[in-house]
Amino acid sequence: MSIQGIDPRTGSPVGDAVPATDPQPLLAAAADAFGAFKTTTPGVRAELLTLLADRLDAAAATLVPLAMAESGLPEARLTGELARTSAQLRLFASVVTEGAYLEAILEDADPTATPPRPVLARMLEPIGPVLVYAASNFPFAFSVLGGDTASALAAGAPVLVKAHGSHPGLSRAVASLAARAVADAGLPAGVFGIVFGDDEGVTALKDPRVKAAGFTGSTKGGRFLFDVASARPDPIPFFGELGSINPTVVTPAALAARADDIVTGFVGSFTLGTGQFCTKPGLLFLPAGHGLGPALTAAVAATPPAPLLNARIGDQLASGLAELAARDGVTVLATAADAPAEGSWASAQLFTTTAPALAEDPSLTDEHFGPAALIVEYRDEDDLFAALATVEGSLTATVHGEAGDPFPVARLLSVLADRAGRIIWNGWPTGVAVSHAMSHGGPWPSTTNASHTSVGTTSIRRWLRPVTFQSVPDALLPPALQAANPWHLPRRE
Incomplete structure (x- = not known):
């Protein structure tokens, strides 16, 4: 052989x-x-x-x-x-x-x-x-x-x-x-x-x-x-x-302060390297009524197709996203331009669902290795924490918040620290420094x-x-x- x-x-x-x-x-x-x-x-x-x-x-x-x-x-x-x-x-x-x-x-x-x-x-x-x-x-x-x-x-x-x-x-x-x-x-x-x-x-x-x-x-x-x-x-x-889904939570205060930066940073992060980073933010929790749909759609549409690492990854991504799109409570929010037919290319895709739907069906948190992510809309603190309880272990977890944020960010950080090996504040998880203090691990299945x-x-x-x-x-x-x-x-x- x-x-x-x-x-x-x-x-x-x-x-x-x-x-x-x-x-x-x-x-x-x-x-x-x-x-x-x-x-x-x-x-x-x-x-x-x-x-x-x-x-x-x-x-x-x-x-x-x-x-x-x-x-x-x-x-x-x-x-x-x-x-x-x-x-x-x-x-x-x-x-x-x-x-x-x-x-x-x-x-x-x-x-x-x-x-x-x-x-x-x-x-x-x-x-x-x-x-x-x-x-x-x-x-x-x-x-x-x-x-x-x-x-x-x-x-x-x-x-x-x-x-x-x-x-x-x-x-x-x-x-x-x-x-x-x-x-x-x-x-x-x-x-x-x-x-x-x-x-x-x-x-x-x-x-x-x-x-x-x-x-x-x-x-x-x-x-x-x-x-x-x-x-x-x-x-x-x-x-x-x-596998690692790397949840990211945006508080209402952070959304109000820097919505454009959040859109740009998120789309850039989940599509980086054709979405083939183990630290890709696969879940983005946004407050209900966030109003970012048009900006997210435009950012995804502006992302050019790119090659995946091999055909096996392409086949698994295609079948996994087709299954995700067919789930109750899941909507396709944005899709980039079609990828070339030759080789193993992929186009960015963004899906959306709600925190109650995620809490009811934890399999929605399954990792899709490639340029794809799922937005989860939460109504209030209880909604968010109930959904986070279903998220399995990850390499990273991220919070976008503000100084003096009225949201219970201390509790949020504590909950996420139970589920991840690295906690990021107002940043994006793709990019792992090689240093003494870095951790790149976490609870199962990360x-x-x-x-x-x-x-x-x-x-x-x-x-x-x-x-x-x-x-x-x-x-x-x-x-x-x-x-x-x-x-x-x-x-x-």
């Missing part, structure tokens, strides 16, 4: 097909490399991450056109995404060098404690080889050298990437770059590997040498893989980022584990586990826990 890249703008093949990969040699190599890689110094890992970033930047002129051909995404977007990806790698190099992520703790003995306390030393250790599933919608930032790979390598865990079928040529090129960087850094080849083929990706997930997995993609695909990981004789952590995040420096915790050494002589402790502190780590003592 081979994986063929397809240009979604034309439907034509891109480059040569990439053959499926036997994962067994790669799994063996990753397992063999783990012992050496997990004991590398912070400097060695930081050097690898920096080298990967430098090589990625140096190859931009070759990689960006290839990404454009296989994804249909524009040059400016992909150029920025590549820069974000190399910045992620450098950020994790700084995390490794700084060392707080190890959470090193030293405790002296205390025979007077109840119960008596021995000498204890605790730190986080890499969990083992990690399997990362690349995403379709971010060919660089959530792919071969994306955040999952960067954070796992920073942790000291060898990485096996399951390439996404939408961009096999790009994945092969980036993987080749990464393999050369690993070799040039003097590390075992098993520190990094790549697998092509869906069945092969499932085979790798079942293998006992894989100790954790990360995934970004659809709810259906992620749930399938989550069940595979959980059904193993030795179940492993599966950190999946799945992620399979709400305790963790796939963006930001704390994402490294997914690939680590705590180990406590009790009464172990100092000379036998890992360097991070030795009294001399040879790595100069911040520690709790």
